[in-house]
Amino acid sequence: MDAALRIGIIGLDTSHVTAFTKLLNDPLDANHVPGGRVVAAYPGGSADFPLSMDRVGGFTQELRGQYGVSMMETPEAVAESVDALLLESADGRVHLEQFRAIAPYGKPVFIDKPLALSSREAYEIAELAQQYDIPVMSASALRYSEGLVGAMAEAERSHYGSRCLRTDASRTARRWGTTGTDSGRAAVRVMGTGCREVVVTANDDFDVITGVWQDGGSVRPGQPRPGQSFAMLHTGGGPRLVDVSRTAGRFMPAC
Numbered sequence: 254m255d256a257a258l259r260i261g262i263i264g265l266d267t268s269h270v271t272a273f274t275k276l277l278n279d280p281l282d283a284n285h286v287p288g289g290r291v292v293a294a295y296p297g298g299s300a301d302f303p304l305s306m307d308r309v310g311g312f313t314q315e316l317r318g319q320y321g322v323s324m325m326e327t328p329e330a331v332a333e334s335v336d337a338l339l340l341e342s343a344d345g346r347v348h349l350e351q352f353r354a355i356a357p358y359g360k361p362v363f364i365d366k367p368l369a370l371s372s373r374e375a376y377e378i379a380e381l382a383q384q385y386d387i388p389v390m391s392a393s394a395l396r397y398s399e400g401l402v403g404a405m406a407e408a409e410r411s412h413y414g415s416r417c418l419r420t421d422a423s424r425t426a427r428r429w430g431t432t433g434t435d436s437g438r439a440a441v442r443v444m445g446t447g448c449r450e451v452v453v454t455a456n457d458d459f460d461v462i463t464g465v466w467q468d469g470g471s472v473r474p475g476q477p478r479p480g481q482s483f484a485m486l487h488t489g490g491g492p493r494l495v496d497v498s499r500t501a502g503r504f505m506p507a508c
Contacts, residue, residue, distance in 0.1 A: 352364065
């Protein structure tokens with residue numbers, strides 16, 4: 254354990270911080286990931302975002318009390334004391350500002366979804382990463398869902414042609430305001446890059462999001478299934494319902 258990476262977390266207002274810390278710090282967890290340990294964190298939180306401020310206290314206490322994570326007063330203090338960073342703030346508006354603060358320390362950074370709220374902010378994050386020569390990754394776990402990856406591999410083995418994706422995402426995801434982006438990440442995982450057009454129609458119950466690729470494609474939230482996300486993958490071999498909320502026998506953490 255002396256050689257384990259020391260990992261820091263910026264932003265403790267999402268359940269991802271407790272889920273990731275458990276995977277890294279608890280050797281008895283069935284899905285334990287060895288080689289790194291969360292040792293420091295900056296709680297953060299957005300005062301004007303209730304789903305941030307209402308949760309940051311509880312997650313902070315859990316990381317401090319259950320896993321012995323040291324709480325720091327600034328993102329810079331965390332960056333200075335660790336080998337790698339997880340930028341986990343639920344509020345995408347603060348990602349660029351927080352990344353600006355930690356980038357000069359030259360540590361690898363994972364930025365949880367959403368990477369940014371505009372292409373301009375995303376480009377600036379990329380430019381900062383290049384300036385300080387640090388690797389940066391941002392992704393949703395849904396892209397790597399065991400069910401989705403397996404279904405795609407089966408479609409490829411069968412040499413099916415056109416593909417499209419319809420997702421039935423959870424009420425939980427809609428509540429956190431991430432249904433559309435989560436569905437989009439699954440769609441890009443299936444369809445690849447090169448989406449030419451995105452149209453969103455919204456009402457009080459759900460958003461209907463349609464993305465157009467060269468060979469067509471769509472993403473549509475459907476009936477709520479709390480804590481779960483489903484995808485209907487259409488290929489030349491017919492439709493297949495995929496549970497994208499499960500990976501390696503467990504549910505992925507919510508937002």
